[in-house]
Amino acid sequence: MPLLWLFLIVLAIAAAGFVLGRGRALASAGGDARALHSLPGYYGWNVALKAMVPGFGLLIVWLLAQPLYVGSTVSSMIPDSAIKDGASRSLLMAEVRRTADGLDAAVAQDLITARDAADPDADIAALTDKLKEAGQIVTAEITQPVLTAAQRYRDLNAKGAFAMLIAVVAVALAGAFYGVNEARAEFRARNVVENGVRALLIAAASVAILTTLGIVLSLVFNTVEFFRLYPASNFFFGTSWAPSFSGRGGASDLGVLPLLWGTFYISIVALAVAVPIGLFAAIYLSEYAGPKVRAVAKPLLEVLAGIPTIVYGLFALLTVGPLLVSVFGDEGLGWMQAGTAVMTAGLVMGIMLIPFVSSLSDDIINAVPQAMRDGSYGLGATQSETIRQVVLPAALPGIVGAILLAASRAIGETMIVVLGAGAAARLSLNPFEAMTTVTAKIVSQLTGDADFASPEALVAFALGMTLFVLTLGLNVFALYIVRKYREQYE
Known part of the structure; x- marks a missing residue:
């Protein structure tokens, strides 16, 4: 399911919770809004926030964590012997991701058949040509470990997407159900909603700070790694710029x-x-x-x-x-x-x-x-x-x-x-x-x-x-x- 549909489903749950929470609060006050602690809309927003915030929060965390987990799992499947001289595991994983993007359902089924065929190398070569024609891979040769890893990468992403759908919808429904149960006349909905909005504003303001911190830390860590491979004195006081891509530095x-x-x-x-x-x-x-x-x-x-x-x-x-x-x-x-x-x-x-x-x-x-x-x-x-x-x-x-x-x-x-x-x-x-x-x-x-x-x-x-x-x-x-x-x- 496209991510947009999941986003709309959570919004629909929040909208339905808003209506149910507002109606239940009015019903608990006998239809008299003056008997409520807060305005009726606050009870509805309390339910909507309790559905949206956990749902979207889990969605963001899942989208950040799944690529790391899938990449680590698939990378551990690839033996060191599959990495050619002069290449790296990160470049090979980039090729795995591109190959996985080019594997539609028909090609994926052909890949399963090719692994069990009497002459898998010929079938894999045909699949490689098909992927090259589609512009999905760029290297001269796709090996059996790369194709196997691409299939595994594709399967893990598909299972992760389905699990994310179930988990996000379940969390949003649970939050909405909890918010509806809170919708009673004596419930201080306005205080809860205002505190929740304040927390969201603080989180939004923190994004800029955390983004800046992330940029600086990424620069610092990679800069330190660079100075472990290349002398800092030559970098800051050298008068020649002639990088060489031979080996791990060459005569740069x-x-x-x-x-x-x-x-x-x-x-x-x-x-x-x-x-x-x-x-x-x-x-x-x-x-x-x-x-x-x-x-x-x-x-x-x-x-x-x-x-x-x-x-x-x-x-x-x-x-x-x-x-x-x-x-x-x-x-x-x-x-x-x-x-x-x-x-x-x-x-x-x-x-x-x-x-x-x-x-x-x-x-x-x-x-x-x-x-x-x-x-x-x-x-x-x-x-x-x-x-x-x-x-x-x-x-x-x-x-x-x-x-x-x-x-x-x-x-x-x-x-x-x-x-x-x-x-x-x-x-x-x-x-x-x-x-x-x-x-x-x-x-x-x-x-x-x-x-x-x-x-x-x-x-x-x-x-x-x-x-x-x-x-x-x-x-x-x-x-x-x-x-x-x-x-x-x-």
Whole structure:
């Protein structure tokens, strides 16, 4: 049964419990709602919550636990001899899952017949070809242990889904039955419902905290595992990035300095574009523009923040890159060899960051008290002098915070870099050469069927941890400055 149907069944049980609980409470009060401790609706919601919360809670736990149990059980079935040299058990399990997804009922029955046939290898080869034609497997050969494990994987998932259906429905019915029995006139339904809603709100607020904690812990554990395989000194101080996928590391050079240099270089170029334009736009909108112009110009400027980054990347690749080559290439000044370069990605990323700087700076400048402007005008200063000598110094902490937030956004950008800056990891001062960033290399390191036990795959988590610490530091510093500014002028 599809998961949606199970979801709807639990909702139907809760809705029926709401009606029954409300009706039973009114019946216990002789039809007089004034004799009830709480409003009739609270009795219904008490039953509905007691049906939905345990039912959906069990559903979520089951969906999280079943893949772990099934994967562990099926993995223990596969002998070590079935794992080829250069592969890993995790990659083999990925192939088992893909094969299991391609096993429909007819193919599964053929698999059972093939295992008992006189020539199982020929039958298994035919099944392998059938699965390849369906696009369900990608390796060159599917062995008997993989097919057996895929069948077992499929059977366990089917049994688990049926057991989940029975268990979730039973728990929801039991909760509804218990709630209906509580629906009496003297029952404090309002107190129970309000406490239950409060618990649900706390759980919802905890999701963000637990998600952040899970992300950080996954980065920390995999980063520690990486540094067990590769020296930390070579990673943080190495000047060459040359990963090798031979064996468990080979002769890889995994120095992060070229990636950090490319990240900061592109971000500096982007900020050199975004900060002046965004700041000048904020000054114009807050100090010079009339209400009609501001009502039109500010929303149009903020539209830039809503454009997907892949569109900016295509703009860099197809428009900005060729334009820069025509000016700085061989036919022009001869400085640029290809359209993918630091300057290409930096210019486009700067355009993307303009609304981040302008919108935040505009709000900060508008927050400067009007009395400060009036005092400056009273002393004979002009509008431009007031802006330069009074407004901007007063708003400077907030503007710096806006710039740092934009910088953290630039450091974490990926698609513009991939399409506009190239993939070369190098230490160079030439802005017309191709470079790459930490985020781009994280994508490339985790693309494909890499062995996650090798440094080349685990290095992605070390790169992510490095980037996380950098952006976290920038965000904390920016928020500290903005908070200090708000405390001063609010």
